Amino acid sequence: MTRLTSHVFAALSACLYIRAVTSASVAISRTGWTATADSFETGNEPAKALDGNASSLWHSKYTPAPPDTLPNWIAVDMKATFNIHAISIQPRPSGNSNGRIGGHKIEISMDNTSWQTVAIGTFNNDATTKKTTFVTRQARYIKVTATSEAQNSVNQWTSVAEINVFHDVTGSTPTPYTAPVSGKGLWEKTINFPLVPAAVSLLTNGKVLMWSAFARDTFGGANGFTQTGIYDPATGQSSQLEVANTQHDMFCPGISLDFNGRVIVTGGSNAAKTSIYDPAGNAWTGASNMQIARGYQSTATCSDGRVFNIGGSWSGGSGGKNGEIYDPTSNTWSLLSGALVSPMLTADVGGVFRSDNHAWLFGWKSKTVFQAGPSIAMNWYDTVGSGTTTGAGNRLDDGHAMNGNAIMYDAPAGKILTAGGAQNYEDSDARTNAYVITLGAPKTNPTVAKTQSMTYARGFANGVVLPDGTVFVTGGQSRVKPFQDATAALIPELWNPGTGTWTQLNPMAIPRTYHSVAILLPDATVFQGGGGLCGASCAFNHFDAEIFVPPYLLNADGTRRTRPTINTVASTVNIGATLSITTNAAVSSFSLVRFGTATHTVNTDQRRIPLTPSGSGTSYTVVVPSDPGVALPGYWLLFAINSSGTPSVGKIIKVTL
CATH class of the missing domain: 2.60.40.10 (Immunoglobulins)
Structure with a gap:
């Protein structure tokens, strides 16, 4: 890997950001390319996947019976080295779904011997072309391996109508290749999903629960069911399930984990509902309805195991979304008339529909909850009895920071980092501001100190605390606009609590803006995915995640460090x-x-x-x-x-x- 000084890296980062905005993803001419496969049916040779005719196809051998069994693979020789960042796989025409690829692995190679995995996952069962994007790499060969058929887990066939490979072009010139910079982490691979992961939770078995809305690619209405999936980091594969038994469309909810690792999901499109996923039984069950219907609220698990809930005027009516609390033991919701939403409202131009959304909540000592933002005013909520509200001062000179981030990176010291956000929920410029809040005794004003600002303004970003106490902030955009990837911040930043400074890291391939997510995985890498959920014709749906390998796992040459066990x-x-x-x-x-x-x-x-x-x-x-x-x-x-x-x-x- 290339070693660069900090000044050169900063200049390179700026170039990469501009390139991502101005370059175009263009299919490479396939003239002269050849294809091979592990098997094929006569008349359905591998070359049919490169002929530009969507009605012809490569098909794995199925006669004489029994057919060749999965996995099946097809490999393409591009006859020259290209800087590639995406591969598309077009299924056979919609009249016949046999052989559509479900589970899969995509690899690249320079020599047809040593292969690198760039993508893995599960495609949805439909006839749409599946385009997988990843950080730019150099390759001559690509290989697509099908591990399951999308429509039927029993079938053992694979078919592909067309394969295309893409590179970045700036103007009419292919964008030069830039190797990842040493010490700045790596975006390892892309994980493809059968839905847009707009919400996620880590489970007690190390897998990731994810869901979208009533549909895999869009939302709207109170439909009473939700598309969910479970991603297994060990295999890279994911399952898909439609959850209907709880009569809950879980789009735009509050989420909290109880003391037993159950995922408590509240409100959203079905604004009064509560659903619980129990990893122990791998099952969703319905719980008691909330006292106040809500969507875009936040919840937080308290020190006694109850779940506090406040705000959420996106659905269930506007205004008056004071606090309530859920007792998992008795399965009851109780109003907290003294936990007032009004002190935590932002001054959003959209009014209360937007101003009580996405509170930054932290369960704290003695059954209290601290609200750090996104309003510039901070507050304490006591959850005992009917509840109380106590002002906790302002976040210094910060403005309202809707869709910013707040991360408790050192709980014993009461340390919270806040970063980014915007004055208004949409059509508003995001900021680079960052602050450290230090909590003390409940209901007392915390101390607030300004720390170095980020390089990139971010709203709709995600913040993840890493095992070493650094904070990884990724994605977002400099002007917040739902269902747009314009002004996306492709370069993540890492905050060091020891120095109070930010470091720019290697850029990702896929914009992560509105409806994106990020969480820490058990192997100390970061899962960052989703974005969009805006309908079948929307260009900003991201049915995938990228896995980031932080610098602490890498040697100077990009190989993995030896880890303690x-x-x-x-x-x-x-x-x-x-x-x-x-x-x-x-x-x-x-x-x-x-x-x-x-x-x-x-x-x-x-x-x-x-x-x-x-x-x-x-x-x-x-x-x-x-x-x-x-x-x-x-x-x-x-x-x-x-x-x-x-x-x-x-x-x-x-x-x-």
């Missing part, structure tokens, strides 16, 4: 208790990162606890904080971090009262 640790631990850990090698620190959930820039579940170990060699003990407002019970990832700052794969730990 947690050999043994208990699967549960009480708050305030000592946790014994053994590792395969010496480490210098540990951290706990609570499971994340994300939709519409909001992730109230994630928080991080740094842990200082006692012991040496490969045997250590750490003490979990004793306050449930800090070590919020539920499921966490435990990471061991060595002296080079490299984290282990996270072990899933349940923290209990």
Whole structure:
């Protein structure tokens, strides 16, 4: 990998940003290309996927019976090296769905021997052309491997009408290749899904629950069902399910994880509904309706296990969306008449329909909830009895920061980073502002300090705390506009709490703006996906995610570092208790990162606890904080971090009262 100075990298980053805005994705001429496959039916040879005729196709061999079995592959020799960033696969004409690719892997190669995976996943079962985008790489060969058929898991056939490969062109000239910069992380691969993941949650088995709305590519109305899926990071594959038993269209909801790792989803398109996903039984169940119908609200799990809920005038009527609280034990919602929404309203030009959306909430000590934004005014909510509201001052000179981010990166110290956002929900310029809020005792004003601003203004971005305490902010756009990718910020930034400074990282391939999500995965990489959900003819639907490998996992040449391993640790631990850990090698620190959930820039579940170990060699003990407002019970990832700052794969730990 090329080594560049910080000044050169900054200039390169600016060029990459401009290039992404001004360049076009163009199909490369296939003249002279050839194709081979693991098998083919006579009359359906591999070359038919390159002939420009959508009515002809490559088909894996099916006579004489039995047919060749999956997986099937087709490989294309482009006869020269190109800088490619996308591959499209056109299924056979819609009159016959046999052989449509579902599960798949896409690889590239320079020599037809050594292959690199650039995409993996599951395509939806329809006749639309599937275009997979990834960060630009150099290749001569591509290979598409089908691991399942989209329409029928029993069938063993594969067919493709056309394959095209794309490169960036600026004007009439192919854009030169720029290698990823050393020390700036890597976008490893693209994961394709059968739906737009507009909401996600990490599950207790390490998989990712995701959903869109009543449809996989659009929203609208209270339809009573939701398209959901589960992504398995271990295989790269995902399933699809229509959830109808809870009569809940879960688009634009509040999301919180309870103490048992269940996903509590509230409101949205069916604005009064509550649905619960229990990973233990892999099942959705309905829960009691809320007292106040809501959409675009935020929820937060409290230190006693109840779930606080406030705001949400996008659906269920406008205004008056004061607080209420859910008790998972009794399955009841109770109004909190003293938890007032009015102090947390922004001055949005859209009125209360927009001004009570997406509160930045943090469950804290003594059953309180801190609201850090997006209004410039901050507030405390006490959830005892009928609730109370206590003003907590302003976020210094920040403005209202709708669709910005707030991340608790050091829970014992009460540290929260806020970044970005805009005065109004849409048609408004985003800002680069960043602040550190330090919480103390409940109902007292926190301290607020300005930290270095980001390089790129961002609204609709996502923030993820990493095991080492740095904060990864990714995606968004400089002028917020739903269902548009114009002004997208393609270069993520990493904030260092030790220095208070931001570092630009290698750019991603796919804009992530409105309806995008990002969460930390157990292997300490970041899942960033979605965006769009604006209908079948919309150009801004992103049925995919990209996986980011942070710098702490990489050597200077881009290869993976040797990671420490947690050999043994208990699967549960009480708050305030000592946790014994053994590792395969010496480490210098540990951290706990609570499971994340994300939709519409909001992730109230994630928080991080740094842990200082006692012991040496490969045997250590750490003490979990004793306050449930800090070590919020539920499921966490435990990471061991060595002296080079490299984290282990996270072990899933349940923290209990």
